[in-house]
Amino acid sequence: MKDEVTRDDRVANLKGLGCSRKRVEDARFTQGKGNYVDDMNLPGMLTGDFVRSPYAHARITSINTDAAMALDGVIAVLTAKDLEPLGLHWMPTLAGDKQMVLADGKVLFQGQEVAFVVAKDRYIASDAVELVEVEYEELPVIVDPFASMKSDVVLREDLDPTAPGAHGPRKHHNHIFTWEVGDEDGTNAVIDDADIVAEESMYYHRTHPCPLEPCGCVASMDKVNGKLTLWGTFQAPHVVRTVASLLSGIEEHNIRVVSPDIGGGFGNKVGVYPGYVCSIVASIVTGVPVKWVEDRMENLMSTAFARDYWMTGKISATKEGKITGLHCHVTADHGAFDACADPTKFPAGFMNICTGSYDIPIAYLGVDGVYTNKAPGGVSYRCSFRVTEAVYFIERMIEVLAIEMNMDSAELRRINFIKKEQFPYNSALGWEYDSGDYHTAWDKALKAVDYEGLRKEQAERVEAFKRGETRTIMGIGLSFFTEIVGAGPVKNCDILGMGMFDSCEIRIHPTGSAIARLGTISQGQGHATTFAQILASEIGISADSITIEEGDTDTAPYGLGTYGSRSTPVAGAAAAMVGRKIRAKAQMIAAYLLEVHDDDVEFDVDRFVVKGAPERFKTMGEIAYAAYNQAIPGIEPGLEAVSYYDPPNMTYPFGAYVCVMDIDVDTGVPTIKRFYALDDCGTRINPMVIEGQIHGGLTEALAVALGQEIAYDDMGNCKTGTLMDFFLPTAWEVPNYETDHTVTPSPHHPIGAKGVGESPHVGGVPCFSNAVQDAFRPFGNRHTNMPHDHWRIWKTANDLGLHD
Amino acid sequence: MIPAAFEYHRPSDIAGALSVLAEHGDDARVLAGGHSLIPMMKLRMADVPHLIDLQDIDVLKGIKIDGGTVTIGAMVTQHEIIVSDALFAAAPIMREAALQIADPQVRYMGTIGGNVANGDPGNDMPGLMQCLDASFVLEGADGTRTTKARDFYEAAYMTERDDEEILTHIVFDATTAGYAYEKQKRKIGDYATAACAALITKDGDTVASASISMTNLSDVPVFSEAANAALVGTTCDAAAVKAAVAAALEDIDPTEDNRGPVEFKMHVAGIIIARAIERAWSRA
């Protein structure tokens, strides 16, 4: 019998959309063959290292570099004075503020960069750092944003206290901006008249993305041809090139920025750090390559933190539980400089997604940004801009409202979900949600975990606890989240003026394989695997025959990079569109080869066939070959295309999570018994990659909810500068995750995909936190702040009298 | 996280190591698994111009069980302690405790000698050695002497060992007492919030002997005579456990750190001690 290749076989051979294709990058990662910045060694390369401030707030009275310069092997010690003539002692931040590259007269946070030592190797550089003598005069330290707003102490002496900042008027010398969305008077009126109002204040603590690989770069100025090459841990290499050009005056075509393999970013590698600027200057001055790679403590103490939001909410409802209004105010602690990485017009990111998955008719959000003596940052750690904060806020407010109403919070959510038929849905705070089917997802999730049964078990446990038969209580954490990802439409989203489109360029080779390049950059997301799948389905070439390249600005088309789950919604869309351009040309070539009219052929998996005569066809391989070897009238040779995609809207992935947790009230130790995660990210490109992203994001959510924190003492000393104290969960702490999904495609995305890398983090944090809080609800708990480490859980039990 | 420069020495016998120690005095330190010392050097909190690696010294290796006596070489790793069936038979508490130290990677390198000599109140072995009433064999220029684990610790990082002595062996009696090593920590790889070692023997229905010691609840490991006394002669009932816990808590003095304030640590210590006693009793 003849082995016939069926249409299904041909579809399978593509390894396109929906295929759980193994990650092509893993072969090198699992064999230690990755190529990270610190693996780079160029001839004559020097190493830089920072002298950092031990104080959180101090005036610098002198810097003496003599002893350091005298050390054999030290080439230079840069201070602000050396950078000033170049205008590089300060640099602009992504948030419209400016930041010291090297301390200019004073330091504003512990770990701030004071001087940059350049030496022959890393060891000499570290020795020299110890020899730089800096005299400080300590100033009063402010670590609390509320105290900051009342303090006479001026943190930022460089700013005119009366002049407006990048985002409008400032109320106080330590105030950065006020950002307001929605109708405050209307919201207050609704809340004042409501049957039921629940109020709560909550602190979303400061934490840190802590990628396994810290930040670093190698700068190499070639004085002969005038070209600067910068390899670095950049989540947005093209933007770095533009910024480097604007700052240095070097023309953009003479700058090449390369992001090699990146060991995780999670938002930490979006911004520009003093180390990059100093390395560039040092390479320009010395004429040889200069490497700077920070260590773990420097990463935790000085590069971009996440969260640090003090949120106060009021939510009102009818007696039946229908939510009528939401009021939210945030005091945002931005540290010493406003270095948030948000689209320019959104100083608090997309915090105005805080109405969540609920049909709330009226709402108001006000955010005040404040300076303190803490490290700058405010990046989106595994979330779109401030979306974890927003989702945590609303998912806690729902729980608090349920407590106020003595109602089951699963039911309260169900009553208030935006209904399927309301999409596209315009939220009270200005977003247009593209698609959703929340009720279906919620019902599926609750059924999967036997929610009713869990509640019964919990009630029995409470009774057993009260009878003294157990010291372990049980919590059921719920969360339903809607994200806003895929920034974003150029009409309202830009970073430093660069519109947030993204791009894909593809060249089909004569033998029918291809190389595609995108403006994004993978940091572990598996782009080389999944983008090839999108292209495979669009073009009809197997994903295995498509190389994906990103991160080299000399070869890749301009794009805004990878963060905020934007790669699939934006660059993934560009990939689909570029595929369609290829297909359009291929169709003409096929028609010519088959000697029929263009409209008489149609695409079928991996070929064009004559309509009604499927035995007459040209495969994509044949078409590619013809594109290069045959003169076709009216058609240029070659088969390549580029697409720049400006998304018409954001995408809105959503999901339903349930966590079942036991808590030992005597020790404060939580044990996760079960974690169920249903995600709807629209069209699913690679279920296995999705599953991997969910596991990773949930684990980072567990970390943040249960202990991961950047904490300071009153003197502004960072107390969590090593992995002994900064909680990174290991396999031991992580439960078995059950994953599930529904599929509600995005109506405006070319393939209906929404992005998924950050969903588990966004939905996971409130779910873990709600589980802890729910365990204590029967004993009178209303709200306690994260992180729920052992002692804070213990304290909740203690405050509720459970140790008496 | 880059250490200052140092000279690396790798003697093949104890005499060689002692002579480097004698020559460089304060400027020299021995290196065992390096999992406490090297991080301190990288943080530049320890300045060690002369590092003496002990790994080539054979007499510091191996576990011997002779009659009722267990002798463990200072360079025996925590991993070797875990996988030794003979040691498990002679003193099962060793495996239970070692499994709660750090993670497998650290345990492949970290040694029992380094763990007990370090003097870090967070190390688990010192309290365990006090519970076992172990002796430490120290060798210096003037020869060999033996000291008791229960007398060894003076303050954080301060022990009775002279700077120019090397700890060569740890010796204790095999024990089939009921045992437990109970430890609360924030995550794998963390030092104890509170930890307790307990050994209890039974005579009929009552406690014949008890040995309770605690880790990371003072600046030194704490062996609680009073807790032992509160248990001996009782049936280890709830009242006895409560009395022993109360006595043990009298002997500790925890400090606040990122794991929590003193009030929390005292409470958790009480729970951990009670659990250790109850588990040891259940195995007695």
Ligand SMILES: Cc1cc2nc3c(=O)[nH]c(=O)nc-3n(C[C@H](O)[C@H](O)[C@H](O)COP(=O)(O)OP(=O)(O)OC[C@H]3O[C@@H](n4cnc5c(N)ncnc54)[C@H](O)[C@@H]3O)c2cc1C
């Ligand atoms: C991430 C991490 C987690 C950890 N968690 C724990 C934990 O939970 N519990 C725990 O107990 N430990 C823990 N440790 C410490 C680990 O067990 C160490 O390995 C151990 O404490 C020291 O043993 P070492 O062989 O590495 O000694 P080294 O680091 O080589 O030496 C430690 C000190 O002892 C001295 N020394 C070593 N051997 C001798 C000797 N024979 N004579 C005289 N002096 C000597 C050295 O000079 C040095 O001062 C952890 C370590 C890490 C890195």
